[in-house]
Amino acid sequence: MIHILFILCSLLTFSAKCRGARLCVADLKGPESPAGYSCKPAATVTVDDFMSSGVGSAGNTSNIIKAAVTPAFTEQFPGVNGLGISIARLDVAVVNAGGVTAVAYASFSSATPGLQILDFALFANDLPSKLVEATTFLDDATVKALKAVLGGTG
Numbered sequence: 354m355i356h357i358l359f360i361l362c363s364l365l366t367f368s369a370k371c372r373g374a375r376l377c378v379a380d381l382k383g384p385e386s387p388a389g390y391s392c393k394p395a396a397t398v399t400v401d402d403f404m405s406s407g408v409g410s411a412g413n414t415s416n417i418i419k420a421a422v423t424p425a426f427t428e429q430f431p432g433v434n435g436l437g438i439s440i441a442r443l444d445v446a447v448v449n450a451g452g453v454t455a456v457a458y459a460s461f462s463s464a465t466p467g468l469q470i471l472d473f474a475l476f477a478n479d480l481p482s483k484l485v486e487a488t489t490f491l492d493d494a495t496v497k498a499l500k501a502v503l504g505g506t507g
C-alpha cells in the first residue's frame with residue numbers, strides 16, 4: 354500500500370502561510386466554515402492526520418460511468434485543513450486505448466474543492482427536462498432516457 358505523506362511545511366517553505374503559521378488539523382466533528390474546519394486540540398493530533406492512503410489504491414470503476422474519484426480532501430486528510438491544497442485520484446476504465454484502467458491525479462488549490470461529475474449534474478436531478486434540453490441541445494427522448502438511467506426525474 355502506498356502512503357502519501359505530506360511534509361506540510363517543507364512543501365510550503367516559501368509560502369507566507371507557513372511562515373509563523375501554526376498547523377490547524379481539522380476537527381471533523383466540528384462545523385465547517387468557509388475558512389475550513391476548526392482546529393483539533395494539539396494533544397489529539399496524530400500522524401494519521403497527515404497521511405492519506407486512499408489515493409494509493411484503485412477506485413471501484415464498476416459503475417455506470419466506469420470511473421472512480423478518490424479524494425484526499427480535508428475530510429479524508431485533516432492535515433490539509435486551511436492550507437489551500439488537496440489531491441484526488443481518478444480511475445477511468447473506458448476511454449483509454451490500452452485496455453487497462455487509466456489513472457490520473459489532480460491537485461487543487463483548495464483543501465475542500467467542489468467536485469461535479471457532469472453526467473450526474475445534468476441528468477441525476479429533478480430539474481424539468483425542458484430546461485435540461487434547452488441547456489444541452491438534446492431532444493426530449495434522450496434527456497428522459499438519460500434521466501431514467503442516472504436516477505433523475507422531471
Ligand SMILES: *[C@@H]1O[C@H](CO)[C@@H](O)[C@H](O)[C@H]1NC(C)=O
Binds near residue numbers: 413415
Ligand atoms: C464495486 O462496485 C460494485 C457496484 O457497486 C460492487 O458490486 C462491487 O462489490 C464493488 N467491488 C469492490 C471490490 O468493492
